[in-house]
Amino acid sequence: MATKAAVPQVAPRSAMEPLVQESTPSMIAGRVREAIASGLIPPGSQLGEANLARELGVSRGPLREGLQRLTAEGLLISIRNRGLFVIEMTPERVQDMYLARQAVERAAAERIHQGDPVAAGASLATVIDVMASARDQHAESAADVSFHELLVSLAASPRLSRMHGILITETRMCINALSDLYVQGDRVRVEEHRAIAQSFSDRDPALTDRLLVAHMSDAVHRLTGGRVEQG
Amino acid sequence: MATKAAVPQVAPRSAMEPLVQESTPSMIAGRVREAIASGLIPPGSQLGEANLARELGVSRGPLREGLQRLTAEGLLISIRNRGLFVIEMTPERVQDMYLARQAVERAAAERIHQGDPVAAGASLATVIDVMASARDQHAESAADVSFHELLVSLAASPRLSRMHGILITETRMCINALSDLYVQGDRVRVEEHRAIAQSFSDRDPALTDRLLVAHMSDAVHRLTGGRVEQG
């Protein structure tokens, strides 16, 4: 009978797709990473294993595995028989972090220019619109982060994306911890990003590079209050 | 008796200093990482937890924690309920790896030029002498790796060094796996490195940058056999 053929044998694609359950340590790492990035767990604080395990509803085994991952990312430091601590953001660390971000994002930008910079510029412009319409500083910072994440992802390089993700986590933590210093009174930040996006649309690699360097330099000076001179 | 006073109460400084024992998962990660980099554990192979734990004389708990660290580095991939596998080096991966290495090393080189490039050039020249006097290909590759590790460490950037260390591990693994393709008949490789070191001594940042890009491009073409065109 033809009636049976009318009954779908499988559920719609959208309902079946996301059944790829990631490992528990990975989920734990994601949760704790987010808690650190958002400032819920402040820098310098110790992570008690028993507390966290109870809070997340898992045993200490998987928890420790997830935390080891964050240690490998440099987000936590391990002191033997003492425990794990969230790193603190000194001016030197901020400077180094932005040096690394600059390395990654400049490489990503160069690669984008080798591909389809016009399409990339259009994508980035969308994020900038979100940034421009942000009502509070929190939303603006979120859009800022999104811009740079999209920038690197457009380079389609797994390694650059992975390295950048780690750095972005540190950046977010830093912004939350030093939010007083990150105040950007007017809309200068939006215009800086718009210029970067435009340089992609204009197919001007050298300009993109210069703008990125200046943008990073600005951020460092803003966050460190100019207390660190280059070594 | 005065003889007792002659006995030193404390050991010499050099013997007491390095008592900072690193955590067990960290040591495990180092061992396994080295085994993978040296080719002792070939790409694509599965890491049986029970075997490894017995081999290293530890329990599965710390072992799994150490392996999570390597997973975070991207050296292992985890498939739930299946186990951990060493990544395989496809041409795309090699290309991406060198893209990331290029990003890190170019940034390190730029930073060196902002500091003391002449001293850096001298340090690098020392490594090149070792490379030039290498008898077999293995020693030459080791010196090659040392050159690039020193290059990045001279930038004195913790994050660049950490990211580069991960990439160098992959590079070593790749060279061991594809050693047939990495044959460098004559002494071209030595001269390439010598030119890079010289560009530091000559305080020529632009030349360093160009040489590094060319050097990386050469390596990619050598390892992939020119099978991958840029995307």
Place this chain on the structure above:
DNA sequence: GCGCGTGCGATTGTCGACAATACTATTAGA
């Protein structure tokens, strides 16, 4: 002969308990 369901073996995932270490508060002595 071919496809499918089922049982088996092996490996991973998780948990609780024990041991070791470091920090803290208390108390005795100078």
Place this chain on the structure above:
DNA sequence: TCTAATAGTATTGTCGACAATCGCACGCGC
């Protein structure tokens, strides 16, 4: 009163065992 040794407590480090899941081979039915 201050120093120093000590007992106590809390936390981390490690281990062994149990449960869950997956791949594979055997056997049955069509």
